[in-house]
Amino acid sequence: MDLSTLPQHQKVTAMARVLRAEVIKGLYGAEDQLPTEPELMKRFGVARETVRRALQLLKESGVVMSVQGSGTFVRRRPRRATLLREFRPHGGPADWIDHGTESWVPLDPPTAWSRGEVPPELAESTGLTGEVAVWACTRGIDTDPRVPLQLLKTYVPVGVVDQLPVLEKAAGPAAVLERLAQTGSPLSWSLVDGARMPEQDEAAALGTPIGIPLVQTLRVIRQDGAVVEATEYVVSSERFCITSRPDQDPDDLGLPAST
Template sequence: MNGSGDERVTALRRGEGWTAWRQIADELTADIEAGRLAAGAQLPTEAALAARFGVNRHTVRRALAGLSERGLVRAAQGRGTFVEAPRLAYPIGRRTRFSEIVSQAGREAWGDLLAAAAVPADAATAEALDVAPGAPILELLTRHLADGVPLSTARTCLPLPRFSGFDRRYADLGSLTRAYAAHGVADYSRLATRIGARPAAADEAARLDMAPGRVLLAVTSVNVDPDGARIQATRSLFVADRVELVIEP
């Protein structure tokens, strides 16, 4: 079943205290759970769903919003609504590599560079990178995807001038690990990780193709090179419905 349409007609219960949008949401949930709508599948268009259930598009949109709030579907701007894939197990330990984790799960990994700027380090970032407050750092805003589905977005800071030009390498390679290798850092490891959670702000939700207010897992981390020098301070925001963080020793 996909956006090309669904020929079925489903009659809704009327006058029994059941709202139309909730009945539609329940029917679509049943389709997902039964595998009639598989993970990654595109839902029929709003027009097709409205015809199937004999309602207007506003009612269909309310039903889809309910499914999105529950983490069952995601709306991709300009492309339609898709069934969410199962959560990806995401190990966090001394060696954490987004590309490797996603690839080992049989999915294609990529990182988008959304913005980059040289800025003075604030107090928290300066402490994380072991530099003086106000020292120049390179700040990256990125988004990380598996099979084209956003899993996380991040603010990553690296010390300057050591990592001058790193943003261009990342934009070309789509991976921190590959960008580090191109920059002469063959390996790196996790020094510290802290995990929290909070609702998604509107701009974060738009960036991650998710409903505002859904839960984000906030992961703050510091990485070091083989000599122990601090090279990266990152605050990542993971979509809680799409990943399962696994803490490794």
């Protein structure tokens, strides 16, 4: 296909679209090498820079990968697993991968609590504004803890921490909720499921292309009507889909009532 007659701004996307379609149709299989840059230049009638930009689009969307000194190859996509997600009265979700066992393990020691702000895209969903205490953790699976598969971040309003300083020494969301529950006032929770694009560092941490969306679960905990904790869990949509048992009642799990 000769793209030389197209306007310059259309050549990159047109070339990427053709190559993606050929991969989908099986013309190039997993781990097959794509033609070289000179071959693609000749085939599409475009300059080297156009070829490189088109291949970059395919890399970002997870279609191909580059091997230094060897060329560009069709990327083998990971097997997609199902997370059966259940929530416990204190702590985060219990994820059962493909209905097996709960599998998350920290890859490295979790970060210490720091001070920061809730990202703007989470502010509306959490109702949190201003300064918060932040805790982060990267998790893998117990069969191969070297593979990072889930990121989580917990946010606690500094006003809550100031009233209960022990929270800032808690080792993650489970310990935070246990301490909040001990104050006497009941906790309630709500969940928001969604998706978003990863930041560059998140894509690198998860080993997923920058163009692959993340599946997001946001848990918001309230006490006396005020948000006292929010935790965001994200996984790659290329690796996981999330489901839950439709007949599961919060009372069966020992959870506080949802708001």
